[in-house]
Amino acid sequence: MSHHVARANEIKPLPAYERNSSGFRRSSVIGRACDAVHTDLGFCEIDAGGRIDVHVQSFEELFYVTEGSPTLILDGHGYPLCPGACGVIPIGTPHAWLGPATGTAKWIDMLTPIPRDGRGPSDLFFLGRPEGVPVEALDIRDPRTQHFFRMTDDDITLEKLKVGARVDAPTVSASMATALLAYSGIAVKMLVDQRMSAALATMFMVEYQPGGVAHDHDHPLEESYSILEGEVEAVADGTTYLLQKGDVLWTGVGCIHAFRNPSNSTVRWLETQSPQPPARHSYRFDRDWEYLEHKLGQK
DSSP, X not given: OOEEEEOGGGOOOXXXXXXXXXXXXXXXXXXXXXXXXXXXXXXXXXXXXXEEEEEEESSEEEEEEEESOOEEEETTEEEEOOTTEEEEEOTTOOEEEEOOSSSEEEEEEEEESOOOTTSSXXXXXXXXXXXXXXXXXXXXXXXXXXXXXXXXXXXXXXXXXXXXXXXXXXXXXXXXXXXXXXXXXXXXXXEESGGGTOOSOEEEEEEEOTTOEEEEXXXXXXXXXXXXXXXXXXXXXXXXXXXXXXXXXXXXXXOOEEEEOOSSSOEEEEEEEESOOOSSXXXXXXXXXXXXXXXXXXX
């Protein structure tokens, strides 16, 4: 079977990097255990006063903050984050995480290639505690901000993007970086890709309107879908699932899958792809090839 479903009540983050962290927990929701080759998807959380020590790694890390305000230290600078903040930590870049002032911060991460976890040569190297690091507000309008983005509800609402943005609008300058793809009752907002120096994976937000549908198709890559709001009917390898908030679906290369929103409200999920889609033929829709089969008189 080339897909896997993890239910919200099964996802329980546990202490991770215990010798080099405090108050940090992670659940590897998708990884080797479900035969993934390119996707290690994790649900992470860190308590107030917690930390992950400075480290470098030989895999790419994409992240999306879902709750609270953790601080990401990247290449010697600290950036306070908030829900909707996302970005990429390039391979070999020193980084660390700090917990929020109060409460617990949570985020979803995607690591690729899958960490070795003791299999073969080391791929993760800790460098010590993060001390004396300058912390500055994250300014996504600054052209020097190369690895971060922050999504708001307006970024995936078509009506909000139909009108011209003020020159002083508190977001990135209106450009393809803020573009929204809309089709078949589906809205897609790219979050992390090559424009932020991601080389091995992409991360984006997907929202289905009531009645929105994506018919049977597959890809030459792996995908994960973390449901954030609402519920959606998904089909993978011929099996139908009702996915709700907190559930995760993963589809491997060649897994034929489809989605339909039969409810009266929108559904939203965070999606990842790894490797990054090729320039052409990243989607293979069954109905297109069935059409050709009929046209050639072979069915």
